[in-house]
């Protein structure tokens with residue numbers, strides 16, 4: 001399998017794959033200055049990497065919008081997950097293709113995690129949650145039960161979200177925020193209790 005994007009996030013994924021005992025052939029990145037990452041070769045193109053149709057990919061780019069653009073560009077390639085062996089995921093929950101689950105994540109019962117999501121270190125997703133495609137749940141976030149997170153939204157490091165709250169698409173919740181009310185699409189929200197400070201550009 002290959003990673004697309006030779007970033008800091010990619011280094012984390014490399015170590016998850018190593019912990020899973022999986023065979024990473026290398027990475028692909030548009031930047032010709034990058035030729036290696038950890039112990040792996042970085043190629044500039046799929047052709048240079050001699051990618052075969054059966055090879056699987058994870059898009060290892062932390063920026064949600066760029067991850068979506070690359071996913072659309074690569075539509076047709078096989079995607080796979082990377083799930084750290086120290087993550088605890090309910091057998092009654094589902095994880096979409098391309099999603100990365102870092103160490104010490106907990107996903108409780110009846111939660112649905114979309115495609116190309118990042119569940120970052122030590123975040124907790126409680127029962128009946130829905131996390132949309134291309135979202136990023138940052139390290140140490142706590143989502144209570146029945147929380148819905150829209151496509152492309154990032155929940156910042158250490159934030160927490162009260163049960164039943166709905167957060168729209170392509171929103172940004174600031175580091176350490178406490179979200180007790182619904183958040184509209186594209187809103188940037190900070191503080192305790194969370195308040196909207198500005199709006200992100202629509203896609």
Ligand SMILES: CC(=O)SCCNC(=O)CCNC(=O)[C@H](O)C(C)(C)COP(=O)(O)OP(=O)(O)OC[C@H]1O[C@@H](n2cnc3c(N)ncnc32)[C@H](O)[C@@H]1OP(=O)(O)O
Nearest residue numbers: 120138139155156157172173174175176188189190191197
């Ligand atoms: C492994 C990893 O690294 S995963 C990555 C994890 N990273 C994160 O979680 C980053 C989260 N990002 C943030 O919290 C950012 O501060 C954002 C996105 C909320 C805002 O960033 P920007 O758009 O650059 O806003 P900016 O820094 O200009 O701040 C705007 C105002 O909001 C305030 N503010 C910004 N972030 C926060 C926050 N987390 N909590 C409280 N107030 C905040 C600022 O103090 C500023 O207030 P002022 O106008 O009174 O001076």
